[in-house]
Every structure is written in structure tokens, then in C-alpha cells.
Amino acid sequence: MTTRKIFRSAIWLLFSLMGIAALYFWLQVEFIAAVQIIVYVGGIVVLIIFSIFLTQQSGNEMPKQPLRRIISSALAVLFGFGLTFLQIWNYSFQPGTKSFDWTVAKIGSQMLSTTKGGYALPFEVVSMLLLAAMVGCIVIAMKTPAATNGKLKEEEIENIKIEKQKEVIITEISEV
Amino acid sequence: MSDIPMSHILFVSTALFFIGMYGLFTRRNMITMLMAIELILNSVNINFVVFNKYLYPEKLDGIFFVIFIITIAAAEAAIAIAIIINLYRSHRSIDVENAREMKY
Numbered sequence: 001m002t003t004r005k006i007f008r009s010a011i012w013l014l015f016s017l018m019g020i021a022a023l024y025f026w027l028q029v030e031f032i033a034a035v036q037i038i039v040y041v042g043g044i045v046v047l048i049i050f051s052i053f054l055t056q057q058s059g060n061e062m063p064k065q066p067l068r069r070i071i072s073s074a075l076a077v078l079f080g081f082g083l084t085f086l087q088i089w090n091y092s093f094q095p096g097t098k099s100f101d102w103t104v105a106k107i108g109s110q111m112l113s114t115t116k117g118g119y120a121l122p123f124e125v126v127s128m129l130l131l132a133a134m135v136g137c138i139v140i141a142m143k144t145p146a147a148t149n150g151k152l153k154e155e156e157i158e159n160i161k162i163e164k165q166k167e168v169i170i171t172e173i174s175e176v
Numbered sequence: 177m178s179d180i181p182m183s184h185i186l187f188v189s190t191a192l193f194f195i196g197m198y199g200l201f202t203r204r205n206m207i208t209m210l211m212a213i214e215l216i217l218n219s220v221n222i223n224f225v226v227f228n229k230y231l232y233p234e235k236l237d238g239i240f241f242v243i244f245i246i247t248i249a250a251a252e253a254a255i256a257i258a259i260i261i262n263l264y265r266s267h268r269s270i271d272v273e274n275a276r277e278m279k280y
Contacts, residue, residue, distance in 0.1 A: 010207075069202055
């Protein structure tokens with residue numbers, strides 16, 4: 001966050017995302033770790049690096065920030081961090097007694113169940129949101145509607161059928 | 177394996193959150209601000225997983241929230257980068273201070 005070369009900061013972001021995935025592995029939620037690596041490292045970081053290459057010369061340094069802004073925001077951030085961590089430190093958590101057992105089958109069945117505690121409705125809402133995001137990306141990226149309309153619509157219909165995570169990555173790809 | 181207390185992991189996620197906040201405060205480049213937002217979302221994800229694992233091990237709700245957050249973050253990043261590239265095409269700059277008018 002403090003480096004002035006934007007490409008380096010993208011690479012550091014990649015490393016920190018990998019570190020978070022390693023933390024998930026250590027917490028024994030391998031599914032989340034895999035999703036993290038696929039979506040973030042495989043999708044978002046690649047997208048960010050692409051857009052960095054598209055929008056500016058990678059060797060250029062960003063302009064220096066005014067010192068007042070750096071000092072004041074650093075103070076605010078340190079204060080907030082100290083306050084939050086003090087609260088965490090003083091609160092004694094009571095860990096659950098059972099062991100944490102999850103399987104992908106459990107996650108899938110609860111995600112699609114419509115009974116109490118099921119996540120079918122948020123699932124549908126998220127898929128609608130992804131569709132809207134995809135259409136929005138296409139609309140933003142479309143320069144001349146007459147030239148590219150047919151091809152993009154075909155692609156869009158094809159994309160809807162594919163499952164959620166794939167949909168995200170394809171959205172990014174078609175947008176790029 | 178779980179002998180490391182929860183507050184240590186919460187320390188990591190709090191630090192990540194406030195590093196992201198610092199980036200959001202100081203940077204004026206849109207792509208860097210987007211990266212800061214990704215850091216913040218990731219720290220929230222860590223919090224969800226840790227609370228789910230340590231406090232409510234018999235439920236799975238935290239994992240669902242993490243999955244949904246990751247999905248929404250990906251969609252958000254895609255749209256943000258589309259907007260950024262369009263803005264760069266029209267303004268030749270992705271600095272938030274330079275984007276003054278809403279319609280070109």
C-alpha cells in the first residue's frame with residue numbers, strides 16, 4: 001500500500017491474497033482456500049494487472065501524496081486499529097466445544113435447501129446480481145451497438161448456463 | 177492445532193482491514209483504491225471463517241457468507257475495472273481528483 005509503483009503494489013496484493021489462502025488452509029477450510037485462490041488470484045489480480053497495463057506505463061511512479069494527508073490518515077488508522085484491538089483483547093471468547101466439520105456436500109445441500117437455515121434465496125439473488133453485473137459490463141464496454149451486438153448476446157446466453165464461479169471469471173474475461 | 181487463540185487471527189484481520197483503510201484514505205489512484213477495497217473484503221472474510229470455526233462449529237453460516245462475499249467482490253471488481261477503463265478512455269487519467277464531471 002505504500003509503494004509508489006502501482007505494478008509492485010499489485011504484486012504485493014497477490015502475495016497477501018496468497019497468504020490469506022494459506023491462512024484458510026491452516027484453518028482447515030480447504031474449500032474456501034481453493035475458492036480464494038481461483039477467484040482472487042486467478043481472476044481479480046490478473047484483471048487488475050491487465051487494467052494497469054491498459055491504463056498507464058508500469059514504470060511510472062505515482063505522484064507523491066501530500067504529507068498532511070498521510071499523517072492524518074495514518075493517525076486515524078492507528079487510532080482505529082488500537083481501539084478495535086483493545087476491544088478484541090478485552091473480550092474473552094468462549095470457543096465452541098464441538099469440532100468443526102464441514103464437507104462440500106453439506107455446504108451444497110444447505111445452500112440449495114429452502115427450509116429454515118437454507119440459503120436458496122440468497123443464492124438466487126446472487127445469481128441475479130451476477131447476471132446484472134455481466135450485462136452492465138457488456139453495456140459499459142460496448143462502443144458501437146450495431147457492430148458487436150449479436151456476438152455479445154450469444155456469449156451472454158451461453159454464460160448464464162454456467163455455474164456461479166465460472167460465471168464470475170467469464171464476466172471478467174468478456175469485460176476485458 | 178487450534179491451540180492458537182482466536183484473538184491472534186483477529187489481530188491479523190484487523191491489521192489487514194486498517195491497512196486497506198489507510199490505502200483508501202491516502203491513495204487517489206482508482207486501481208489502488210480498488211485493491212484497498214479487496215483487502216478490506218478479505219479481512220471480513222477471515223473474520224467470518226474464524227468466528228464460524230471457533231465459536232459456532234456446528235453451523236456453516238459463516239462459510240456461506242464468505243462465498244457470497246467473494247462472488248460479490250468479483251462482480252464488483254469486474255464492473256469497477258470496466259468503469260475505470262472507460263474513464264481512462266475519456267479523460268486519459270484514472271485519478272479521482274480529475275474525474276469531476278459525471279457525464280462527458
